[in-house]
Every structure is written in C-alpha cells, then in structure tokens.
Amino acid sequence: MTSLSATIQGVFNEANCVENANKSAAARKKGCTKQAQPGGAVGGCAFDGAKIALQPFTDVAHLVHGPIACEGNSWDNRGSASSGSDLWRRSFTTDMQEIDVVFGGEKRLYKAIREIIRKYHPSAIFVYQTCVPAMIGDDIDAVCKIATAKCGRPVIPVNAPGFVGSKNLGNKLAGEALLRYVIGTQEPDYTTPYDINLIGEYNLSGEFWQVKPLLDELGIRVLSCISGDGRYRDVACSHRARAAMMVCSKSLINVASKMKERYGIPFFEGSFYGIQDSSESLREIARMLIERGAPAELMERTELTVAREEAKARAAIEFFKPRFAGKKVLLVTGGVKSWSVVAALQEAGLEIVGTSVKKSTMKDKERIQKVMGHDAHMIEDLTPREMYKMLKEAKADIMLSGGKSQFVALKTATPWLDINQERCHAYMGYLGIVKLMEEIDKALYNPIWDQLRKPAPWDDADVSWKAKSLAQVEVATVDVEPNLERVEKARGAKRSFRCQNLDLGVTKESVVALGSTTVDDIAQRTKAPDVCGASERAIVDMTAAQPTSTQQAAE
C-alpha cells in the first residue's frame, strides 16, 4: 500500500498542472478531489475511473480482481466504439469467494490470467485491483510480474482500488500504470513528421471518427489514441509522437505532462466540441507539428480545411437560430465538458441559464467566465430537488446533463438531452455540433410536451368533471316534473338534429326527459309539424332506446 500512496502523491505533485501549482503545499497533498460524504451524493470510485480510462483499449483483456460487485454490477456500460477487436467488450473478473478472502486471492488471479491468455490470446492483460483484495493484501504487482515472465505477454497491474478516492483519481492512476508499464516499451515500424497522440479521448459513440477524416485529409497520423479505439501496441509506441493533444482536460493530464518531461512531446489542451474549438485545435496541432519539424505548408492546408468546414457548419446552424431564439438551457455536465459545450450552444443562439461547475477546475471556470461573459451562471452543486424546482418553474426550456439526473428533468415534463458517456449520438467536430443542434431542436419541439404538461381533465379546476356531473345530478333532482324549458335551459340549446323544421331546443336529452314515445308527439311538443326524414329516424331510435313509463309500469 505504501507504494500506492506514493503513486497517489506523485499524481498530485504534478508540475505541469496549473491547478496544483497555485495551491498551498497542504492543499496540494489533498489532491484535487474532495472526499465523498457518507450519505451524501455518490460518484464512481477510483477503480471505476481507472477502468473508464483504459477500457477503450480494444485488443486487451481487462481483468478485474475482486468480488463480483465491482465488475458484475458494472460491465458493458459505456459506449466506446472499436474499429477492430471486440475483446474489450468481454468482461473478466476473478469473482473472489469467501475462501479467497480468507486465504488470499493471488493464486486465483494468476490462474485467471493464464486462462484468459489460453482462451483469448490478448495483446496484453490489464489487471485491476479493487478494495477487498487490497485490504487483504493481495500483491497484484507481484502476480503480474510473474505472469508477464511466465506467459510471455504484458500483464499490467492497475493499482486503483475504489476506496483510495474518486473516479478522477482513478483516471490518473490508470495513467500512471501506462507510464510505468506500457508507454515506450515498443518501437513503431516507422515515424512521420505528422505523428500525434491524442490523450483522454474515448471515442464514445464512435464520435472521434467524425474528426479523423479531417486529420487524414491533412496527412496527420494519430500514432496513438489514449485510449479511444486504442491498441496496445500503439500506446507502447506512443513516445515517438511529435506532439500531443489533451482532449479531456481532466482525466489524463499526468500522462501528457510526464510524456513531455520524459520524451519531450509538447502538448496542448484542446477540444473538438464546438466550431471554434475544433478549428483552434486543428490549428494548434498543425502549429506544434510545424514547430517540431513538419513543413510549414501544413498550416496553409489546415486553414483551407478549417474555412471550408466552418462555413458548412455555420450554414447548417443558421437554420436553427430562429427556432432557438429565446430558448433557455440548463447545463449539468458534471463540469468536465462545460466550457466547450457552452461555447457551442451560444454559437447557435441558445441562452444558458446555468451551468454546473461541480467537477470543474479553476481553469475550466475561467474559461466559462470568458465565453459566457459576466452573467455566467455557474452553479456549484445543484441538488436534485433544486434542479426539479428550477425546471418545474420553467426556468429553462431544456436540460442537458448526464444520465443520472435525466429523470429529474423528464418528470417535470422538460426536454432533456444526454451529453455524457451514455449518450447514443456523437457530437464531436463540425458534424457533431450540427448533430447536437438537431437533437436539441428535436427535443424542444417534440409535440409530446404540450400534451404532457396539460393536467388530466379531472385535475383542471375550470372544467372539473366532478363539478359538471354534480351540476347534472342537481338538475335531475330539481326536475321532478319533466319540463321542456327547464331541460333546455339545463342542457343548453345544443342542437341534436340538423332538421330545419325542428325546434332548436330539441336535444336528445329532452326527448328522453319528456318521455315522448312517438314522432308525432315530439313534433307536436316541439312545435315542428314537418320533421325531416333523418330527424324522424333519429327520434324513433331515441324513443325506442328509452323505456317508456308505461313499459316500465308493465314490468
């Protein structure tokens, strides 16, 4: 455990993290993650974070060492996409039993590794440590070392048991494992001046493929993507890249900055969400590559591509602008992507009434401040109850958030859109932003909202059915003697017949109430001697349906 806590300290002694550099020594030690509150809100554990960061490596087996809880309850819950192997979608766990808890689970772990290699021939195995084996002192580092030697295949320990901290810490610990055991262990077949790494890009819903064609067009090669649609060998060779882009500004910064230290690979933080950000990122990639020796004409080509794509996207967004005018958005993203999404929404003319910054860093917040101006409605921590209240009072027309809070929005009959990991649409790049607008439009203008917001007829005081029926009961009790005028008055002069000769006040009810049995009688009493054929048939039907008082008496 001491080595683990040393690693954790190492993660926070991050020289390149502006966040940390500005903190006091004590605050730095604590790290950038708050300890979870017992009985307070819940987030994922460190193991969760580590698995999220690494699972998009598609050709390796991910083996979770622990009781069934950690993997059995969680596998197959993220939509990263793979262009090759689907081994990553299989789930492997040692499913520790009581006996392993008593005697230690190392043997079982070793056997499990052997079984996987025999059956699935993965390029590598990532072994995840979880709480219970960590408590009983299973040394997964040692087991992995032996397994690597004996099985002739990289077996990499990922030491991030859940209880050491939050999901975000887990992301970084996963990064440490990569730095320590994977990156720089192999050499690429060839290199080009256009090789880049993407770090912290997970290819959710295959969205990176919306951007990749642009890079291809420019001749920029993604040497390795850490970790979306990643391959083990690519990461192992990633130290030969010329530059790197940090896509998610939080999860794997330690990887980016240590690769800069060790291999001199410069990196920048960028985003492919939103038009501006996409363009800036492309330019920045080009600039860095040129700085590191790529021909300067790369920038010209980049500018051409950017201009062409921007024009196309802007033209597409124009369509939505009038439809979005005056529409208000509540953004609850957990903070990580807030600023890039904010920019994108504003581009389409949506008004942002609030954005949560619970998990955002100071830098993220500054960025939000910058794009939103002084009226940045940053919300530290929105409880579900407050969220519900805001939406119920129609402070926002649509909410964008992760899956966990969706029902708060839906139950208030407010449109909602998933912009976190479980979403099924890809929102990256120039295409993605148009897709996002399309989805927002679809959600805002779906005809279900008007129907759902209407109360049930019996809940509406103005047209209360109860009141109506009570009124009718009253009429019925007052009407001891059937009387045409009264009935007419009570029922309103609703015409049941289209016959011009018939008195306006004759309604089905009055026919019934008068107990008239013949057409003649009705015609007489309604002062309409010449009833038309259609009305006559209708009256006959009505009187036939109504048992007369004489019939009743006979029975």
Place this chain on the structure above:
Amino acid sequence: MAIVTSSNKACSSNPLKMSQPIGGSFAFLGLRGAMPLLHGSQGCTSFGLTLFVRHFKEAVPLQTTAMSEVATVLGGYENVEQAILNIYNRTKPEIIGINSTGVTETKGDDVEAFIRLIRQKHPQLEKVPLVYVSTPDFKDAFQDGWERTVARVIEVLVDPVDAAAPRDLSRVNVLPGCHLTPGDLDELRTILEDFGLRPSFLPDIAGSLDGHIPDEFTPTTIGGIGVDEIATMGQAAWTIAIGAQMRRAAEAMQARTGVPFRLFERLCGLVPSDVFIASVSEISGKPVPPKYRRQRGQLADAMLDAHFHIGGRKLAIGAEPDLLFDISSMLYEMGAQLTAAVTTTASPVLERVRMGEVVIGDLEDLEELAKTRECDLLISHSHGRQAAARLNIPFYRAGFPMFDRLGAGHQMTVGYRGTRELIFDLANLIITDREDNRQPTPDTWRITDNGLHVVPPRPN
C-alpha cells in the same frame, strides 16, 4: 431432474451474476419513503445506482457510507453514523435500509452494534426504522441479497401477533421474489382484488418503480409498501410467497405472527396458473370470475398457435434460479428442449429444472454450451446479447438487468395473461429469425466430401 454443477474456472468471464448487496438494496426500493444505504466504498453504490437506473429508466435513491481507505482500516462506525444523520436531515426518509458490502464484511464491522450506539446518541432517530442486513459481495448473489433482506424486514418491522387473535380474512400478504417485475405485481394485485382480497406486497416495487410521474419531487422512493402497513401484516389470513427464494421470508412471517403461507414456486405456464387461481379461489372463498375462465381459454389457444414454433427449439437459458426454473419449465411444457442452463447461485429448485445439468457459472459457460449443443434460442438478461450475436441465434431478454430495451418494468410473465404474452413474444422472435436468417439457399444442400451433406435450415 438436473444435476447442479459449478464451473471450476478461476476467471469468471462475462458474468451473469450480480452482487448480493445490490439485491438487498433492490428489496428496500420496494418500501415507501425508503433510502437504501450500502455500507461500503462509494463505487459499489455508484455501480448499483447506474444498474437500476439503466434497467428501470427511473430515478433511484441509493446512498453510500463512502468508506475511504482509512475508514475501512479503522472501522466504519463514524461513516455509518454520519450517513444516517445526513440522510435523516436531508431526505426525511420513512426507513433507512442498510446492506453491508465486501469491504465492510472483510473488515468485520458490527453494524447492529453501531446502530444501537447511534440510537443512544441521537434520540431524534428513535422513530426512524433502521434495518440492517449482512450481505457480503464475496458470497452468494443478487437473489440471495433480496431474500435475506425481505426476511429481515419482516423480523424487524412486522408487529408480533397473538396466534389466537382474530384475523382479517380479506387480507393477504404477498411476498414476491426478485424475479417478478412491477408489471407482474400489478397483474397479481388485479387477480387478488378480483377475488375480493386486499393484498399487501412486501416489497412492492410496483409502487416505486413502475415508472409513474409523482406529483412532488422526493429524494426517497416514490411509492411502495409503507412501514405502517408492514407492521400490520400479521393480521392477514394468508401469506402467498412467490418463488422458492421467498420460503425463508414466509417462514419468518409465520414464526412471528402465525400467518400460514402458501408457496408458489412458479407462476408462468398453464398448470401453475391453474394452481394459483384455484388456491386464491379457496383462500377467498369466492368462485373464479368469468374473466379468468376467458383468459385461460386465450392462453390455451396461444399455446396451440405457438407450439409449432416453440416446440423442438433448443433452448439456452441463463438466469437466477427462480426465474430460470419458472421460464424454462414453461418452455419445456411448450415442447422446447432445455439444452443449456446457467445460473448464479445454489437453490433447491435447480434440481427440478427439466434437463440433465444446470451449471452455476457465467455467460461464457452459457455461450460455449449453447455453441456445442447447437442451441437455437437464447434467454438471459441484457448481457447475453453479445453471446447471442456471436452465435447468431434469436435472443430474448428476461430478468435483471435489461438496460438496452424499454419497458423492462412492465414485462409480464405471471398468470394466464403474462404467460400468453411471453409465449407470443418468443414465438414472434423465432418467426422473425426464420424470415431473416434461416431461408434456404443453394448452399444449404451442398455436396460435400461425404456426398449430399444435409445442412438444412434449422428445423422450425
């Protein structure tokens, strides 16, 4: 009559099983105004929460004692205390249900003692029911967590009744297994009410997870059986337990209140539905309403229509014991051949599954068995989709979790109506598969080394 074997792999791959504490929390979710609390690290709760939300597409209350590494070593008293106080102050629950996890069981926290101490220190908690159930992750499975929790709720919350006290003949207790859906519970409620009975469901996930829109926001469960109603369950005339897993809970009820019970191991299929309806008729002293005679006829007709398609199918099924027993028995009675069966945990019903062998294992085992034995229909929870896709056979989702389709909460398999729906769904699935994937081609009857090698389309 099946032999139960256990796969002896060191590595469980593509697990069918989910953990016991989550099953326990699930049971607490069927109580009104409840806040289930997992005593463990935060990740365990977060995973459970995601699982329920993906299945029911509903907001789900679930809390954690957020055990950190240090707290785990030192013991979790303070975390339990703080969690209970936080929940009490913030959400005003009617009950807090606490399940242990692997982490706290490994350390050996004595939560019952914690609760006594907490009650002493905080008199304001006097009236808040705190029910604790031990459910280590490294033992048993989802279903066991449910059954233990229901039994414990009865032991703690049902008022004891003098055996000689008069009983309310119109009241029945229903103890449903975790394999029943909110839709199933609604159907059972309708049936019982049609016989003039007033049922109390424990737990009642139909009240809390049937996907309705509540009038007000509540951070706890939005419905379910109330603690007040649970207390009076001893006044009922009968307890109806559904699924072998509920025997323990039914016995606890009988021991505490003297209420006799009838256990129905299955409710899917013609014969088990007959037995159930006849029993309810007996319990209520009322004749069977014409509605059910009609439904019985409809089921019989559905069986006739569907047996052409379901008969002869080689079925691979992976499910928790009671669900496996229930559905596989019905399909056996429809003429399907039970060919591969995998389950999660031991249970007495497994021996009665109508096939040679039931394996306690994972979805990899099921996939391998289904492949070697050439199964042509696969039933399991949503995680089985990968196996079915690789095997290229029709796949029916049953059980928990069902995260990739809508309506999981309303799927129904009980009684004449539920059975009929299930039969139609399955038969239609098979018909669609035949139309899409099993049309003969010139290749189907190709000449091979052995002469005319017959590889006909799968018999339908």
